Amino acid sequence: MIEITDLTVRFGGVTPLDGMTVTFDIGTCGLIGPNGAGKTTFFNVLSGFVRPTQGSVRAFGDDLLAMPHYKRARWGLRRTFQTEQAIEELSVADNVALAHEHSRRGNRVSRRADVLDALEFVGLGVAPDVKVETLGARERRLVEIARAVVGSPRVVLLDEPAAGLPDEETEHLGRVIRGIPEYTGALAVLVDHDMSLVSACCEKTAVLDFGKLIAAGPTATVLRDENVVRAYLGTEPVEL
Amino acid sequence: MRRPTTSEVRRPATVLALLLVVVLVLPPLLSAYWIDVLTAVAIYSVVALSLNLLIGRVGLVSLGQIAVLALGAWVAAKLAFVSSIPFPLVLLIAGLITLVLGTLVGLPALRLSGLYLALITLMLAGAITVVLSTTNFPNGGPGFLSHTESSFGNPAVRRPDIASSDPAYFRFTVIVAALMFALALWHVRSRPGRAWAAIRQSEPAALAAGVNITLYKLWAWALASFMTGVAGGLLAGSVGKLYTYQFPTRDSIILLAVVLMGGIYSLWGAVVAGALMKLLPALLDDWGLPADLLIILFGVGVLQVLLTAPGGLAAQVPKDFARMGGGLSAVVRRRLAARAERAPTGTAPQEPAP
Numbered sequence: 001m002i003e004i005t006d007l008t009v010r011f012g013g014v015t016p017l018d019g020m021t022v023t024f025d026i027g028t029c030g031l032i033g034p035n036g037a038g039k040t041t042f043f044n045v046l047s048g049f050v051r052p053t054q055g056s057v058r059a060f061g062d063d064l065l066a067m068p069h070y071k072r073a074r075w076g077l078r079r080t081f082q083t084e085q086a087i088e089e090l091s092v093a094d095n096v097a098l099a100h101e102h103s104r105r106g107n108r109v110s111r112r113a114d115v116l117d118a119l120e121f122v123g124l125g126v127a128p129d130v131k132v133e134t135l136g137a138r139e140r141r142l143v144e145i146a147r148a149v150v151g152s153p154r155v156v157l158l159d160e161p162a163a164g165l166p167d168e169e170t171e172h173l174g175r176v177i178r179g180i181p182e183y184t185g186a187l188a189v190l191v192d193h194d195m196s197l198v199s200a201c202c203e204k205t206a207v208l209d210f211g212k213l214i215a216a217g218p219t220a221t222v223l224r225d226e227n228v229v230r231a232y233l234g235t236e237p238v239e240l
Numbered sequence: 241m242r243r244p245t246t247s248e249v250r251r252p253a254t255v256l257a258l259l260l261v262v263v264l265v266l267p268p269l270l271s272a273y274w275i276d277v278l279t280a281v282a283i284y285s286v287v288a289l290s291l292n293l294l295i296g297r298v299g300l301v302s303l304g305q306i307a308v309l310a311l312g313a314w315v316a317a318k319l320a321f322v323s324s325i326p327f328p329l330v331l332l333i334a335g336l337i338t339l340v341l342g343t344l345v346g347l348p349a350l351r352l353s354g355l356y357l358a359l360i361t362l363m364l365a366g367a368i369t370v371v372l373s374t375t376n377f378p379n380g381g382p383g384f385l386s387h388t389e390s391s392f393g394n395p396a397v398r399r400p401d402i403a404s405s406d407p408a409y410f411r412f413t414v415i416v417a418a419l420m421f422a423l424a425l426w427h428v429r430s431r432p433g434r435a436w437a438a439i440r441q442s443e444p445a446a447l448a449a450g451v452n453i454t455l456y457k458l459w460a461w462a463l464a465s466f467m468t469g470v471a472g473g474l475l476a477g478s479v480g481k482l483y484t485y486q487f488p489t490r491d492s493i494i495l496l497a498v499v500l501m502g503g504i505y506s507l508w509g510a511v512v513a514g515a516l517m518k519l520l521p522a523l524l525d526d527w528g529l530p531a532d533l534l535i536i537l538f539g540v541g542v543l544q545v546l547l548t549a550p551g552g553l554a555a556q557v558p559k560d561f562a563r564m565g566g567g568l569s570a571v572v573r574r575r576l577a578a579r580a581e582r583a584p585t586g587t588a589p590q591e592p593a594p
Contacts, residue, residue, distance in 0.1 A: 047448055073450025085445035089437045089505075098434040102450030147449060 001025055002064075002155065002187060007055030009041055009211075016041040017052070018211035027181050028188040030198040030205030030219055034232050037208040039191045040082060043157050047079055048072055059155055073102050076154030076186070078147070080161055086132045086140040086147075092119065093128035096146045103151025118150040121183050122176050138169050145176060149184050156180055156188040162197050170197055177201045199223065207232065263414055267407035277522040279410045279478050282417045285514025286471040288499050289424055289507065290464035295496075296504030297428060298460040299440040300349050303492045304361035307368040308345065308465055310487035312338040312472020314378055317397045317482055321380040327400035327477065331416065335470040342465020349461055350454055362492065369489045377482045396480030413474050420467050424507055432459055494538065501541040503552025512553045516541075 002024045009017040016038045031039055044050040046057060048069025057064040059077070067075060078099065087095050096115040100106050105114075119128060122142040126135065132143060141161055148156050158177065162170045178201050180188045192198055198205060199219050206216040209231040215222045222228055267275060287309050294300045316334035319325060325333070348360045380395050381388035388394065403412035427433055435456040438446035446453055476482060498516040503509030516538075521531050549556040 047444075049444060049447070069447050070450055070452045073448065079448050081445065081448075085442045085448075087434075087438050087441050087445065089441065090434060094434050094437075098438055098451070099449045101431055101434070 002057065002059045002189075005056045005058075007042070007045065007057065008053045009038075009045060009050055010053045016211050017045070017208075020055070020208070020211070020213050022206050022213055022216050024187055024189060024206075025204065026187050027204070028177060028190055028202050030202035031189055031191045031208065032193070032195075032198060032205060032232065033208035036210075037232075038211040039208055040159060041211075042208070043079060043159055043189075043191070046072075046077065046155070046157060070102075073099070074104055074106075076104055076152065077157070078149070078153040078155070078186075079157035080141075080144045080148050080159055082159045082163060084137070084140045084144050086135075086143040088131070088133035091129050091131050092124065092126055092135075092143055092146075095132055095143050096150050099147040100151045103153065105152040114150055115146075118146040121149060121179065122146045123172065138165060141165065141173070142176070145173075149180055149186075153184055153186045156184065156186045158188060158190045158192075160192050161190070162192050162194045170194060173197070174200045195223065259414070259418055263411045267410055272406055274522075275406050275410050276478075277519060279406075279413050280475075280518040281514045282410070282413045283471050283474045283478060283514075284495075284517045285511045286417050286420045286474070287468050288495060288502065288513035288517065289420060289510035290467045290471075291495060291499045292502070292504055292507065292510040292513070293424055293428075294460060294464050295499065296506075296509070297433065297436040297440065298457060300346075300353065300457065300460065301358040301496070302346070302349075302361045302464070303358045303496060304345055304365035304368075305464075305468055305495055306487050306489070306492040307365035308338060308342045308468040309472045309475065310368060310372060310377075311341050312469030313476040313482055313487075314472070315469065316473030317379065317476040318384060320397045320476065321395075327398065327403075328416075331470050331473040334473040335466045338469025338472065339462050339466040342468065343458060343462045346458065346461030346465070349457055362489070365489050365492050369484070369487065372484045372487065377484045377486075379482060394481060397476040397482070399477045409478060413478065416470065416474060420470060421507055421510075424463075424467070427463060428507070432456060432463075436460060494534075497538045497542050500545050501538065501552055503545075503554030503556075505551050506554040509552050509554035 004020055004022050004024075007017055007020040008015065016036075018038075020038070020042065031042070033039055041050060045052050046064060048065075048067070052065065062075065064072065064075075064077070087098065090098065093112075093115050096118055097111055100111055100114055100118075101108075116128060122145050124139060124142045124146065126139055132140060135143070145158070145161065148158070161177070162173055165173065174197050177188065177190060177197075180186060190198060190201055202219050204217060205219040205222045207214050207222060207225075207228045209227075214227050214231060215225045266278070270278070287305055290308075291302060291305050294302050312334050315337045316330055319330045319333060320327070323330075345361065345364050349357055352360060375385050376387035378385050379387055399409050400412060403409045428436075435446065435451045438449055438451055439453055439456060443453055475486075479486065495513075495517065498513040499509065501516060502511070502513030520537075521534055524531055524533060545552050
């Protein structure tokens, strides 16, 4: 469980996050909002790239903001990026091994087996010794997700994993994301603009608008919420 | 355990065979002059290797490696004069002391990168050169900084007992250099190599994967300094007497040029760089051409690498050979086909196998 209390980020006159207070429970939770609503800033605060002006983040009882950022991965925090960041120079297996060897279950003995298992889980279908620079966008996304689920993470942040993917590949991605809590025991937070992906993966969803939390709760209810529809989805009713 | 593939078996075998040829076959065939030149090639390929790792693997540019080399040579020479420690141990200690000194030089790398880092390391190299030129290169005289010129000639830095002759010292140097390459390969293939690859492509991605960026940058700098320090020790034993003019600051810039030309994404690039830096001038000299030609050649070479071949010679030459091989075999095949057409009665066309 992650409890976020009064989280605020200010850059000069801009306030990308404004007193965000929300709790994410075990399972996959959605986080949606229009562009510039503060979703990626929120992830960057959790990752340690952005220092919040005020507020606290407690994840499974630990104060996440007190940890140096590289130690958060060892604690069990993982993320993927809006523009995928699979390491081109390394092989598929080495990309995943990189996350494994800095994780809390990163022992050398089980590394190869754990890495192959994570690749199997995401359904990559590419030999583990292939270099990432030869892969396409879909495979790179899956490598990045494999890197996020290996070595027993506790919190997995997915920043627009479906961006730029065609529909049939998003469907596969949806199945993988739904499987993350069971596979890793982690809490996953999914940011995406693809509403069908969010409603397929997430039981609960929170909505940000101009850095403020405007709704949170069961996904279906949230997506019909009047404020959410106005702020983000447009005034037409949503087809789910 | 995974079974190694054929290329994983064949490649070390090729390297080992090449090493044996260099160590056993070359020395008796060459004159003392060329053995000296090749010893320098081996030493400078280790220096090039250190820069190759820093730039190619971690993305840090240093223009101070020749100054670090001077530090290594200095420490090793002093150790060799004041103690009777066996020479390989002198190399190791010189490497470790240079590791500490070089890492101090590398501390700005934690905050800076690119042009600013290059400039700072160049300044530090310049500073070391200034110290050296005011004191002259410290040799067998007393104290850590002193230089003495005796009218009977100064003693040379000693060499290992088993490798006191030039050909034997050449073999010794090649083996130590090979060990440094093995050390580099081991790093690149394991945990630090993965961390460096992540840092070079994207520091946020490296952090998100749990890589301690400060630690791994310092580690790279320490490894590069250690290797350069060992190379400095080898150089001290090779030339015997050290002088300031052997370590000009501009050599650090030339080193960067040859490392880029050799190729920064392959460890072989460092071998090519060592040859460009030390063998090419000797060849030009041998052919009666002026050595200044090199500056122009290297300028053109770096331009070519930047424009067309980011992998440098180490990546380009095998590709060119493969292309040339492919072209040649296509020509041969066409010739054969043409001949077969002209003489259709010769052999019946083969039936496809059932």
